[in-house]
Amino acid sequence: MSALFFDDVSVWFGEGRDRVDAVRHANFRVGHGESFGLVGESGSGKSTIMRALTGLAPDWSGRMAVNGNPVRSGHRRDRNFYKSVQMVFQDPYASLHPRQSVDQVLSETLHLHGFRDIEPRIVRLLDDVGLGSAFRFRYPHQLSGGQRQRVAIARALAPEPSILLLDEPTSALDVSVQAEILNLLTDLRAEHKLTFLMVSHDLAVVAHVCERIAVMQAGEIVEVMGVDEMRALTPAHPYTRKLLQASLGYTRG
Numbered sequence: 522m523s524a525l526f527f528d529d530v531s532v533w534f535g536e537g538r539d540r541v542d543a544v545r546h547a548n549f550r551v552g553h554g555e556s557f558g559l560v561g562e563s564g565s566g567k568s569t570i571m572r573a574l575t576g577l578a579p580d581w582s583g584r585m586a587v588n589g590n591p592v593r594s595g596h597r598r599d600r601n602f603y604k605s606v607q608m609v610f611q612d613p614y615a616s617l618h619p620r621q622s623v624d625q626v627l628s629e630t631l632h633l634h635g636f637r638d639i640e641p642r643i644v645r646l647l648d649d650v651g652l653g654s655a656f657r658f659r660y661p662h663q664l665s666g667g668q669r670q671r672v673a674i675a676r677a678l679a680p681e682p683s684i685l686l687l688d689e690p691t692s693a694l695d696v697s698v699q700a701e702i703l704n705l706l707t708d709l710r711a712e713h714k715l716t717f718l719m720v721s722h723d724l725a726v727v728a729h730v731c732e733r734i735a736v737m738q739a740g741e742i743v744e745v746m747g748v749d750e751m752r753a754l755t756p757a758h759p760y761t762r763k764l765l766q767a768s769l770g771y772t773r774g
């Protein structure tokens with residue numbers, strides 16, 4: 522049984538002449554403890570796959586399952602879903618409430634998921650994300666972008682999920698901070714035995730964190746490959762080669 526299972530998943534927005542087919546017939550599985558990346562140009566459908574899974578894009582067909590449990594259509598996901606699946610978003614500035622301290626953010630999430638030993642859990646979560654207790658009573662405006670993203674990651678870890686969905690988790694951060702956050706995510710995956718599904722337009726980011734990669738073009742998965750194949754520049758599909766060449770040109774330039 523896979524941690525994440527997508528079988529013939531198509532996702533669309535709107536109806537009739539306004540209909541946009543954002544994802545078409547996507548198939549992939551992510552094993553327990555695996556780190557899987559979705560890459561492709563802007564508009565290729567990467568985020569839409571994640572949104573359909575979490576209920577933010579309700580119009581879809583096909584089959585999706587989390588740890589063997591089928592995901593139903595519609596907006597609602599039950600508490601069990603969020604016990605297993607948590608998200609880290611792109612923008613840590615938008616994802617934290619400005620009037621909530623770090624302590625409030627974490628204790629609210631822990632309460633919501635029925636934990637009673639809130640105090641030691643907050644201490645442990647801050648420690649896990651490399652912030653330490655000195656940050657506990659700070660507010661978002663007193664934190665840097667990287668520190669905010671660490672709080673967002675601590676909040677995602679609070680329910681003890683087995684799967685993290687990472688939607689461009691470093692693209693809003695300074696380049697100097699990106700590697701720190703990617704290393705933190707890699708360490709956390711090993712320590713907590715997490716499964717990752719990561720979306721990024723940046724092949725270097727995905728290569729840093731992921732073991733396998735699905736390449737998307739205009740709503741379709743055109744290739745699934747191991748990160749070693751990607752590094753060896755041996756992808757089969759011309760579009761993947763184009764993406765790789767573009768990103769190499771970019772890093773060299």
Ligand SMILES: Nc1ncnc2c1ncn2[C@@H]1O[C@H](COP(=O)(O)OP(=O)(O)OP(=O)(O)O)[C@@H](O)[C@H]1O
Pocket residue numbers: 534535541542543561562563564565566567568569570722
């Ligand atoms: N709420 C929406 N209503 C209508 N069309 C949408 C909506 N959200 C996404 N789309 C369309 O679906 C397609 C896929 O978008 P999606 O955001 O999944 O791409 P992406 O690969 O994640 O790109 P990006 O990196 O820019 O977010 C695009 O054509 C986009 O315009």
